Amino acid sequence: MHAKALLTGWFSFPDKDATAGDVLALRRVEGVLRGADIDYDVAWSAGFRPAALHLxxxxxxxxxHLVYVCGPLHGPQVEELHRRFAHCVRIAVGTSVPDPEDPAVTGFHRVLARDGPAAVTEPDLAAHAPVEAxxxxxxxxLGQDRDGAGEDDGDAAEALTRWLAQKDCARLELETRLDSRDWRLCAxxxxxxxxxTRMDLVVTDRLHGLVLSLRGGVPALAVDPVAGGARVTAQADACGWPALVPAERLSDRKLDHWWHWCLTSGRVAARQIRREFLEDPEADSAAGLVAALSAPLETAGARGVRPDGPGGAEPSRGNGR
Structure with missing residues (x-):
């Protein structure tokens, strides 16, 4: 039989997950084996790569040969590899060795460790992995309705997040809620x-997700979760922002269209809106506050109307956050 290696690691076990460091270490090893023209397969966790070869x-x-890549050498799952692949030459590379006498360690024919009591400390394999695009x-x-205005559409959120999970991007879940005691939230x-302002794009179904993104000059792909349109639609219109998908028209095709626009032309458009915010800071309902406070009660617009110049009033377009 010609030489063929099975590459395994923490990322191979069914109940484990894959880390970026694990996968980069694996890619470093793959590159070395390809350069040496050595045939190999990779065993993946079914939870991480459902369609791939599983252990x-x-x-x-x-x-x-069996090659174990990265991670600490300990535990029954590593020991089981020795039993199942007993006929193979077993090599561990880029691993930590907490206990050199552990059966998980001694079962390997060779251990090329990155650290351990008896090992010379080496840079982790991930450090020299191929550069990723x-x-x-x-x-x-994203968020649930917090104030009873009816802006909670679980179907829209599910469709949006399902689509988003398929995009090649670095996703960062953000929250506009402030908390001075919870380190996970901004204060x-x-x-x-x-x-x-460090984002390339913001995807949101919240009014303030849209406004704060544009305030920072960052394009926002906004979804109004309420069929027929509510506050998110109204605010997109007020800001002159076109990248809005109504709940009743939510589709992958629509989202893909605005995704591409936001990452191209939308960058310039968002920066322009930011400039407009800065150049005209009084273009909102606060501009009429002093007049409303000074006016007699019966004309102060107490029932959702606002003075609109000397000629009268019109209904306010916003309805809260």
Whole structure:
């Protein structure tokens, strides 16, 4: 039988997950094997790569070598590899060795460790892995209705997040709620804005997700979760922002269209809206507040209307956050 290796690691076990470091270490090893013209397969966790080769599907007889990549060498799952692939030459590479006498360690014919009591410390394999292509960094601001205005459509959120999971991007879940005690949340609007301005794009179904993104000059792909349109639609119109998908027209095709626009022409459009916000800071309902406070009660617009110049009033277009 010609030499063929099965590459395994923490990413191979059914109840484990894959980390970026694990996968980069694997890609470093793959590159070395390809350069040496050595044939190999990779065993993946079914939860991470459902359509790939899984460890329980790999036939031991098909391999001459078993290679364990990255991670610490310990535990019954590693020991089981030694039993199942007993006929193979077993090599561990780029691993940590907490206990050199552990059966998980001693079962390997060779251990090329990155660290351990008896090992010379080496750089992790991920450090020299092939350079990955960069992807857009996308902030995601989604939320449930918090004030009884009826803006909670679980179907829209599910469709949006299902679509988003298929996009090649770095997703970062964000929250506009402030909390001075929870380290996971921002404590000030400035902290929120500092995060948003570092995004390439924000995907949101919240009014303030849209407004704060545009305030920072960042394009927002907005979804109004309410059929027929509500506050998100009204605010997109007020800001002159076209990248809005109504709940009743939500589809992958629509989302893909605005995704592409936001990452191209939308960058310039968002920066222009930011300039308009800065250049005309009084173009909102606060501009009429002093007049409303000074006016007699019966004309102050107490029932959702506002003074609109000397000629009268018109209904306010907003309805809250």
């Amino acid at each position: 329980d599907e790999a036939r031991p007889a098909a391999y001459s 960069t992807t857009p960094v996308v902030g995601v601001i 000030t609007p400035g902290q929120v804005q500092s995060v948003l």
